[in-house]
Amino acid sequence: MQLFIEKDYLAMSKKAAQIFADEIRKKPNLVLGLATGSTPMGTYEELIRMHKEEGLDFSQVVSFNLDEYYGLTPDNPQSYNYFMFENLFNKINIKRENIHIPDGTVKDVENYCKEYDIQIEKFGGIDIQLLGIGVNGHIGFNEPADELVVGTHLTDLTEDTIKANSRFFESIDQVPTKAITMGLGSIMKAKKILLLANGKNKAPIIAKLIKGGVVTTQNPASFLLIHPDSTIIIDEEAASEL
Numbered sequence: 001m002q003l004f005i006e007k008d009y010l011a012m013s014k015k016a017a018q019i020f021a022d023e024i025r026k027k028p029n030l031v032l033g034l035a036t037g038s039t040p041m042g043t044y045e046e047l048i049r050m051h052k053e054e055g056l057d058f059s060q061v062v063s064f065n066l067d068e069y070y071g072l073t074p075d076n077p078q079s080y081n082y083f084m085f086e087n088l089f090n091k092i093n094i095k096r097e098n099i100h101i102p103d104g105t106v107k108d109v110e111n112y113c114k115e116y117d118i119q120i121e122k123f124g125g126i127d128i129q130l131l132g133i134g135v136n137g138h139i140g141f142n143e144p145a146d147e148l149v150v151g152t153h154l155t156d157l158t159e160d161t162i163k164a165n166s167r168f169f170e171s172i173d174q175v176p177t178k179a180i181t182m183g184l185g186s187i188m189k190a191k192k193i194l195l196l197a198n199g200k201n202k203a204p205i206i207a208k209l210i211k212g213g214v215v216t217t218q219n220p221a222s223f224l225l226i227h228p229d230s231t232i233i234i235d236e237e238a239a240s241e242l
Helices: 009-024 040-053 080-087 110-121 160-166 184-188 202-213 220-226
Strands: 002-006 033-035 061-067 067-069 128-131 154-158 180-183 190-199 230-235
Touching: 009 040, 009 128, 009 190, 009 230, 040 080, 061 110, 067 080, 110 154, 110 180, 128 160, 184 220, 190 202, 190 220, 202 220, 202 230, 220 230
Parallel strands: 002 230, 033 061, 033 128, 128 190, 190 230
Antiparallel strands: 067 180, 154 180
């Protein structure tokens, strides 16, 4: 595992974007695993800048998103589909047919999730997976539990996650209680993993992850410790307890 501690959120975002850009230039048809939320927004903004000012080409890139709220339609402003198009896809030259985001409206969830993993395999697997981390160690929506699901699946969100995500909604009652998410097995199959964290509220879980040296289902992010090519990029605030 590699660890980079950058001065602030902007520097962290630029570092992550540079890694993505370097990989895309080496392999134009790169398969990206993408995340949503406030953490990766700076990285996406820098990738957009690189596309517009430096000609970074996404025309052959394929993307698979980590997760989506279950019950929200793609055009719902709080859906992850909407987030991705507003904050990245509409501003770069990626082809619509190369974009894959879990569908939060499907009825046959079990078969849909199996097909999602099959699609990833058809493209040769994810080359580089972007992750954030929850204050409880969740990655994607893989929450701390006695058991973790390997493949893409429908999961219940914990009260802590619902509370944390309520800042994006008018009230906590509007936050979905379920989500479709890649499982730990799906994530760990990525050839390279990039985890980002910023802010003092992430410092305790980052310290637990890096200093603990233990892999446990109660801290899903800890599985990155045994991944052959994982990189953590954090700002000084998130590193304050190391």
